[in-house]
Amino acid sequence: MKRRQFIKRVVQTGAVVSATALSAEHVLGANERVRVGLIGCGGRGMFDAKLMRAAPEVEFVAVCDLYPLHVARAREWAGPSAKEYKDFRRLLEQKDIDAVLIATPDHWHAIPAVLACQAGKDVYVEKPLSHNIQEGRTMVDAARRHNRVVQMGAQQRSAPHYAEVARIIQSGELGRVHFVRIWNYTNMFPNGIGHAPDSDPPEGVDWDMYLGPAPYVRFNRNRFIGTYRWFWDYGGGLVTDFGIHRFDSMHQIMKVDAPLSVSASGGRYGLTDGAETPDVVQVTYEYPGFILSYEACMLNSHGAGGRTPGKKYYQARGANDRPHGEAYYGTNGTLIADRLGFEIYPELQVASGPGAVGRGEAAEAFRMQRKEMSAEDATALHVKNFVECVRSRKQPAADVEIGHRSTIVAHLGNIAYRTGHKIRWDAAKAQIVDDSEAARLLARQARKPWDLI
Structure with a gap:
């Protein structure tokens, strides 16, 4: 599609609904709860x-x-x-x-x-x-x-504006996308989580049961509600917490499901507390035909790109703020998306010739704001999709296989960070290639008696 056509293109929002059916057994009746x-x-x-x-x-x-x-x-x-x-x-x-x-x-x-x-x-x-x-x-x-x-x-799989982003990019309107950037910025713990001493668990809490398949340690409030994900035994930091949403959307939009290689760098640069996962991390993923750059930071709340004045992310931060988001860089322009909507910035081209766009025309169509949708709206649609599929036995929007492939991206980023190695991933075999140290992190031996699966 030519740049001039791209700039003038007006699109309508839409939704993607999976129609792949599961087994028809146990289909609930129309009036059944x-x-x-x-x-x-x-x-x-x-x-x-x-x-x-x-x-x-x-x-x-x-x-x-x-x-x-x-x-x-x-x-x-x-x-x-x-x-x-x-x-x-x-x-x-x-x-x-x-x-x-x-x-x-x-x-x-x-x-x-x-x-x-x-x-x-x-x-x-x-x-x-x-x-x-x-x-x-x-x-x-x-x-x-x-x-x-x-x-x-x-x-985000159930958010109509993300389905529209997928339509725009897959139709070629943005041109050939060669680079994708994803970011998650949050200073939810500006002073860190501290160095809590080990202690007895709260009254009534079965700490051994809480640990489950994870190695046994004494109770520590930092390993419990609210901050557990900053410890490798229970979570994967920002990469698996916030990053997973963005990786999943990127897979949906770019029609891919696995990287070829992964490398990462980062560390605990600003927070001197007891957490294990990095407060700053940057991960580079090689996909067929494009590069994905992921960055996460726990020291700042402003990520990249301004928002339309008056539009606040989660109604919590400043009006000119985008702490989480994705940018898709195509030959015709750049599309920046988050949970509030998306904007398109046409690529400036001042040279003459077919398809050239002058600065004036580009400036006139500089921002194309789309339908905005809050995080609550997307979740409401997502749980509704699940309930409908429980009834119909159709495959849901974020089916377990889709979720697994998106979660792999996050896990590989953390494996690359923890080993310091560039990881080569064989998606067909679900194996890390020629790296026994990294491959050991694909699984863990569950603590008995929780070695059930």
């Missing part, structure tokens, strides 16, 4: 659950959490008929549950999801799909073997 069990009743779990219950056919019949305050709050919200559990295995034994919503710390995503599939229950599991790559593959295999609907909480 979808009965859900909540595993992980913290902030994100309750956020997702409230949006899911907005569908009139959804009923939460069980709640489970190790933290007494969380499970009591969830029980009160769910209603007096909902059953309360500390052990998710007992929840999975409840026969009337059709699906589970898993919003636990990352190291507790895989085991409940796999056992839920084995129990004949569908699964909505928060991102990242898994704590390591081997776990993710096991989750995919369990979903397929037991014909379950499994959706990862990558809600």
Whole structure:
């Protein structure tokens, strides 16, 4: 498409709906309730659950959490008929549950999801799909073997404006995209998380159960609610926390599903606390035909690119701020996207000749603002998509295989960072090529008795 046509192109927003069907067994009737069990009743779990219950056919019949305050709050919200559990295995034994919503710390995503599939229950599991790559593959295999609907909480897959970004780039309107940049900036802990001493766990908390498959250590509040993801035993820092959303969108938009190689650098440059994951990290991914650059920083909240005046990201920061986002650099222009919408900056070309664009014309169409959508709207659409697929047995927007491939990108970035090696990835074999040190981080030996999958 010529530059002049590109600049003048006016597009309508749209949505992408997967139509791949799963097994037709256990299809719910039009008037049947979808009965859900909540595993992980913290902030994100309750956020997702409230949006899911907005569908009139959804009923939460069980709640489970190790933290007494969380499970009591969830029980009160769910209603007096909902059953309360500390052990998710007992929840999975409840026969009337059709699906589970898993919003636990990352190291507790895989085991409940796999056992839920084995129990004949569908699964909505928060991102990242898994704590390591081997776990993710096991989750995919369990979903397929037991014909379950499994959706990862990558809600940007359900945002109409991201579907429109995919349409623009895949149609060639942006030209050939040769470089993609993704960034996540947050100073959520401007002074770090500190150096908390080991101590006894809060009353009623089964710390051994919380650790689960992770190595045993004494209780430390930094390894518990809110800050667990800054320790390798339970999470992967910003790369698996925020980065996974962007990697998933990039895969959707660029129609790719695996990098060829990965290299990374970073460290603890500004925060002198007890966390293990980097406060600054930069990862370079080689994909067929383009380079992806990912950067994350815990020292600043302003990322890149100004926003339309008055539009605040999450209604929390300044009007001229974009702490998280993606930029797609094409031969016709640059498209910058985030959860509020996207903007297109046509490439200036002052030379004469066919397709040339003068500065005046480019300036006139400098910014093309699209439909804006809040993070809550995207999540609402995403959980709605899951509930619809529980009924129809169709493949959801962020199916477990899609989630696994996007999560692999994050895990490979962390493996490259932790080893200091440039990683070559064989996607067909799901193997790191000729690097035994890096390959050891594809999995971990789960602590007994949690070596269940």
